[in-house]
Amino acid sequence: MDLEIKDLAVKVNGKEVVKGVSLRIKPGELHVVMGPNGSGKTTLAKAIMGHPQLETASGDILADGKSILGLKANERAKMGIFLQFQNPVEIEGLGLLNFLNTARGAVSDEPLQYREFMNDIKSASKSLALKEELIGRSLNHGFSGGEKKKVEILQMHVLKPKIAILDEPDSGLDIDAVRVVAENVERMRKEYNMGMLVITHYSRILEYMGSTLLHVMKDGRIVREGGRELLEEIEKAGYSDA
Amino acid sequence: MDYKAFREDALEKYASLPDETNDLYKRYFTEMRLPEIPAEAGSLKGAPLSDSGSEATEIPALKKAGINFDLVVSGSNAISTSGSIKVCEMESISDRLPGKLYRSSDNRFAAYSNANSRTAILVDHNGEAPERLNMLFIGDSDLSFQSFFNIGEKSRLSVFQMFVSTGKPTTSMPLQEFVLGKGSELELTLLSNAGSAASLLHLSKGTVAENGTLKANFVYAGAGRTKAINIFGANGTGSSIEVNEAVYGSSSQIFDINTCLTNHTERSRTRLSTGAVLTDTARCNLKGYAKIDRYAKAAFSNVSEKGILLSADARIDALPDMSIDYSDQVSATHSASTSPMDKEALFYINSRGIGEAQAREIFVSSFISKYLSGISHPNAMEISSSVMLSRIRGGACGMLPEITAKDVWYENKEKK
Numbered sequence: 001m002d003l004e005i006k007d008l009a010v011k012v013n014g015k016e017v018v019k020g021v022s023l024r025i026k027p028g029e030l031h032v033v034m035g036p037n038g039s040g041k042t043t044l045a046k047a048i049m050g051h052p053q054l055e056t057a058s059g060d061i062l063a064d065g066k067s068i069l070g071l072k073a074n075e076r077a078k079m080g081i082f083l084q085f086q087n088p089v090e091i092e093g094l095g096l097l098n099f100l101n102t103a104r105g106a107v108s109d110e111p112l113q114y115r116e117f118m119n120d121i122k123s124a125s126k127s128l129a130l131k132e133e134l135i136g137r138s139l140n141h142g143f144s145g146g147e148k149k150k151v152e153i154l155q156m157h158v159l160k161p162k163i164a165i166l167d168e169p170d171s172g173l174d175i176d177a178v179r180v181v182a183e184n185v186e187r188m189r190k191e192y193n194m195g196m197l198v199i200t201h202y203s204r205i206l207e208y209m210g211s212t213l214l215h216v217m218k219d220g221r222i223v224r225e226g227g228r229e230l231l232e233e234i235e236k237a238g239y240s241d242a
Numbered sequence: 243m244d245y246k247a248f249r250e251d252a253l254e255k256y257a258s259l260p261d262e263t264n265d266l267y268k269r270y271f272t273e274m275r276l277p278e279i280p281a282e283a284g285s286l287k288g289a290p291l292s293d294s295g296s297e298a299t300e301i302p303a304l305k306k307a308g309i310n311f312d313l314v315v316s317g318s319n320a321i322s323t324s325g326s327i328k329v330c331e332m333e334s335i336s337d338r339l340p341g342k343l344y345r346s347s348d349n350r351f352a353a354y355s356n357a358n359s360r361t362a363i364l365v366d367h368n369g370e371a372p373e374r375l376n377m378l379f380i381g382d383s384d385l386s387f388q389s390f391f392n393i394g395e396k397s398r399l400s401v402f403q404m405f406v407s408t409g410k411p412t413t414s415m416p417l418q419e420f421v422l423g424k425g426s427e428l429e430l431t432l433l434s435n436a437g438s439a440a441s442l443l444h445l446s447k448g449t450v451a452e453n454g455t456l457k458a459n460f461v462y463a464g465a466g467r468t469k470a471i472n473i474f475g476a477n478g479t480g481s482s483i484e485v486n487e488a489v490y491g492s493s494s495q496i497f498d499i500n501t502c503l504t505n506h507t508e509r510s511r512t513r514l515s516t517g518a519v520l521t522d523t524a525r526c527n528l529k530g531y532a533k534i535d536r537y538a539k540a541a542f543s544n545v546s547e548k549g550i551l552l553s554a555d556a557r558i559d560a561l562p563d564m565s566i567d568y569s570d571q572v573s574a575t576h577s578a579s580t581s582p583m584d585k586e587a588l589f590y591i592n593s594r595g596i597g598e599a600q601a602r603e604i605f606v607s608s609f610i611s612k613y614l615s616g617i618s619h620p621n622a623m624e625i626s627s628s629v630m631l632s633r634i635r636g637g638a639c640g641m642l643p644e645i646t647a648k649d650v651w652y653e654n655k656e657k658k
Binding site: 072074083088093102106 | 610611
């Protein structure tokens with residue numbers, strides 16, 4: 001999928017938070033958005049996914065050249081857009097395995113035998129160093145921050161999206177977990193030729209990932225773009241000069 | 243009737259019928275019609291299976307699920323196929339406990355039941371071998387009866403009771419008493435799924451002796467009007483009481499659920515968890531009350547009441563209350579919350595490709611399932627879950643509304 005964000009402005013409760021962002025993510029590309037807290041990164045991610053409380057003030061979001069602004073979140077997910085939440089919700093009583101199966105059925109028409117599905121989940125959980133017992137529990141209920149992030153990636157594995165937006169996949173993770181998550185994400189990106197937008201505050205996760213197109217976002221706008229050299233500059237000087 | 247009028251009406255009725263003894267709950271009173279029970283119609287007559295067994299036919303859905311009923315009560319008939327269950331005239335067992343534990347002085351509903359019930363259902367269970375019983379109550383006429391469960395020392399019993407109705411404007415008034423011996427275990431699951439024209443007045447009272455365990459699961463899905471007054475006491479050292487209540491109400495259903503748990507002794511544990519989901523103009527009073535008596539050292543008590551409102555006109559009054567007479571090493575907590583559906587949670591579910599209607603269903607059924615998860619009786623879990631799911635999906639209350647006594651399927655164990 002070729003995802004193009006054209007001069008997008010988004011309002012939250014009447015206040016413009018994203019102020020004219022343009023970005024194009026082609027299949028297999030890895031884009032990174034960095035920026036200080038409150039610069040509009042998460043709002044941008046949610047707007048791409050179609051959060052119903054956000055108001056698109058101007059601009060457009062195109063998937064393979066067609067506007068998706070009129071589509072609901074579930075319709076965008078069916079098209080192949082995935083959002084990894086910065087703060088995944090906990091839903092007590094909703095079995096994780098049941099949820100994964102329901103979600104898979106919602107986005108895919110391909111039948112999958114239960115045994116095949118279970119084997120796939122177990123294998124992916126092992127790859128993510130996720131305790132197997134977690135898949136028998138309620139969705140994110142009582143999970144640690146790191147476990148929640150890994151469960152998000154597990155969902156990404158199940159849904160196999162064409163475009164993945166990862167909102168701080170590394171926050172709350174220890175050093176080993178960052179590597180595990182990054183390696184899994186990178187493997188999926190290559191295997192499925194997945195376009196990817198990663199929002200992060202840290203460069204460590206990018207050490208395990210491929211060539212990067214970096215966008216620096218400040219006050220709702222993309223103020224600088226570049227490659228690894230820009231990343232090094234930000235690491236040294238912060239965002240004040242960006 | 244709008245809510246203000248509803249409240250004023252309730253208060254007016256309360257003024258003339260002061261049933262509530264808790265000052266807080268006096269302001270949230272729900273009146274209940276108490277019909278006069280004709281002598282013959284209200285008298286359940288225990289009928290030997292051989293007398294009426296030939297009339298029994300099958301309910302395909304229940305047969306398919308492999309569910310038998312050990313007791314079926316309908317109109318003036320009570321058919322028992324279990325040796326553990328005896329159906330008899332109240333007068334013939336005046337030396338036993340029915341009506342003595344839940345006393346007439348407790349409230350006017352108990353007084354009414356004691357004055358009008360002519361039939362007793364006795365369940366004596368002794369022995370360590372666990373037993374499961376299924377009971378079906380069909381409200382095809384006004385019905386007042388009492389049942390008494392005597393669970394012997396170290397005995398284990400699991401009971402599932404289902405209330406349905408035929409669609410007539412009837413009132414079912416079961417008064418139940420439970421006496422649990424030392425180290426015994428009782429799991430009781432009551433599913434109310436009477437039709438919207440029916441009313442349920444559910445009175446239950448129980449005591450748990452030393453190291454005994456009572457788990458009560460009350461699933462209130464049906465009946466136009468439900469009033470429950472449940473009173474349980476952890477009487478023995480180390481005894482435990484867990485009550486889980488799940489409520490789903492739609493259209494103009496009214497629920498008034500008053501459950502009182504008391505820690506009487508050392509190291510006793512009580513827990514009340516209530517979850518209610520209401521839509522349309524349904525209303526619910528949740529009155530969870532916990533009391534820790536003097537000398538209940540190291541007691542534990544928790545009352546939790548949570549609600550979800552699916553419409554602007556639905557209303558939940560969650561009123562957890564506690565009275566603590568002893569504070570040494572005691573843990574006592576209560577909480578209440580009521581909110582509309584969590585929009586962020588819905589967006590999360592939607593973002594996984596799941597449509598709005600299904601996302602709502604998933605969210606609500608997940609919430610309700612927390613309060614059903616304590617049910618270990620397989621039939622009780624299966625039917626309670628399916629009834630709740632049907633209600634969440636918009637189904638009317640009153641499962642199998644065409645049901646009649648002749649449609650009940652059960653297995654004749656004695657003839658095996």
